Amino acid sequence: MNNKNAWKTYTEEDINGLERLNASYRKFLSDCKTERECTKEIIRRAEEAGYIDLDTCINEGKTIKSGDKLYAVNMNKSVALFNIGKRPISEGMNIIGAHIDSPRLDVKQNPLYEEGGMAYLDTHYYGGIKKYQWAALPLAIHGVIVKKDGTCVEVCVGEEDDDPVFCITDLLIHLSSKQMEKTGAKVIEGEQLDVVVGSIPLSDSEKNCVKENVLNILKKEYDIEEEDFVSAELEVVPAGKARELGFDRGMIMSYGQDDRVCAFTSLEAQLNVENPERTTCCLLVDKEEIGSVGATGMRSHFFENTVSEIINLMEEYSELKVRRCLKNSYMLSTDVNAGYDPMFAEVFDSKNASYCGNGVVFSKYTGSRGKSGSNDANAEYIAKIRNVMDNNNVVYQTAELGKVDAGGGGTIAYILSLYGMEVIDCGVAVLNMHAPWEIVSKADVYETEKCYRAFLREMI
Numbered sequence: 217m218n219n220k221n222a223w224k225t226y227t228e229e230d231i232n233g234l235e236r237l238n239a240s241y242r243k244f245l246s247d248c249k250t251e252r253e254c255t256k257e258i259i260r261r262a263e264e265a266g267y268i269d270l271d272t273c274i275n276e277g278k279t280i281k282s283g284d285k286l287y288a289v290n291m292n293k294s295v296a297l298f299n300i301g302k303r304p305i306s307e308g309m310n311i312i313g314a315h316i317d318s319p320r321l322d323v324k325q326n327p328l329y330e331e332g333g334m335a336y337l338d339t340h341y342y343g344g345i346k347k348y349q350w351a352a353l354p355l356a357i358h359g360v361i362v363k364k365d366g367t368c369v370e371v372c373v374g375e376e377d378d379d380p381v382f383c384i385t386d387l388l389i390h391l392s393s394k395q396m397e398k399t400g401a402k403v404i405e406g407e408q409l410d411v412v413v414g415s416i417p418l419s420d421s422e423k424n425c426v427k428e429n430v431l432n433i434l435k436k437e438y439d440i441e442e443e444d445f446v447s448a449e450l451e452v453v454p455a456g457k458a459r460e461l462g463f464d465r466g467m468i469m470s471y472g473q474d475d476r477v478c479a480f481t482s483l484e485a486q487l488n489v490e491n492p493e494r495t496t497c498c499l500l501v502d503k504e505e506i507g508s509v510g511a512t513g514m515r516s517h518f519f520e521n522t523v524s525e526i527i528n529l530m531e532e533y534s535e536l537k538v539r540r541c542l543k544n545s546y547m548l549s550t551d552v553n554a555g556y557d558p559m560f561a562e563v564f565d566s567k568n569a570s571y572c573g574n575g576v577v578f579s580k581y582t583g584s585r586g587k588s589g590s591n592d593a594n595a596e597y598i599a600k601i602r603n604v605m606d607n608n609n610v611v612y613q614t615a616e617l618g619k620v621d622a623g624g625g626g627t628i629a630y631i632l633s634l635y636g637m638e639v640i641d642c643g644v645a646v647l648n649m650h651a652p653w654e655i656v657s658k659a660d661v662y663e664t665e666k667c668y669r670a671f672l673r674e675m676i
Contacts, residue, residue, distance in 0.1 A: 219574040255292050282300050286526065307541075314499075352386045481550070553570040575613055605667060
């Protein structure tokens, strides 16, 4: 079965729409580098599109009906949006679900120290990374510092042209003979991922004068003390905006495209579907990169609790109605796949790989080796999806993550499948996945948004 290159199918009108969508996507990537920043932007756009906070409905005892648009927020790190359909919600929803966290470096709770005349922040990496890729790059710091009185100080340094940036140092080639003998996993180790944040000593200090100068700057800029790091969430990410890649500008290079490329296109689709037959839901969650754990991950009860609250405001509540709603739902687990890279062809099965520019990718199963840890979608469900995609001229392909036994990975799909609903993974092919700078095709972004919109509107 030959895959179709999406670029060859486009009219001038398609290209114009593709460029508009991707310009908006690049801005989203540049502005939203943490799950908190994503959540804030998602809420802003949802409210602009007429969505209201579910908590307001609960507090006011408002009855929810067909046509209502709602959003629910979980600890400023996860969001669920609902467009209430014409059919009873117990008949199920059409759900698209992505994650908004990405691999990064988290600043530790006691991070600031001085060594060799330089001040550093100690970090703990988050998610699966090749640690050596994070050295010798310009880095930015995003996040919040919450003081004891509850004041929340937002931090974003390294993104503006006149901002300073930060860096993890690497060993010069002239002295790296021993380092070059190490395996990739050991070239730079986790405790070496400390970020240089200062080098000028405080003139009237005798001990740790560079560290003291940094603290002096933090006090002046943010009115925080060293102890406030204990209640901070600071994330170190690559500095710089999303950029077009190639002479033909056909691709996008940016930090955090796993999985914000699917989060963005899911949000676009949800906001552009009007008067759906079945209730549509866009679920954007945290912590997927570390197993979907914790209060803001998919394994929490946030989604189930939110659905329960909605049903309670629509009709006489029963747990059975919640269970029926979830069981009868259809879902696309909107997550990325590994794009075929000719430079590393040995880890791909070329017949079952995803190719950049060949449209949205459906993955019947993920997992590793013998499909361990995978959701495995039903053939009947895939047939329904094929019909919807073909009826809407969506360019799509099917793929596995790589060769059998070459490795593997997972998504949130298996967690939602525990409710008995039909689920399949569906997203964008990515090059450099989990690197500081990842690459996708503009055509795949365009086809993915078309796919999600068609799914929300027409899956019945």
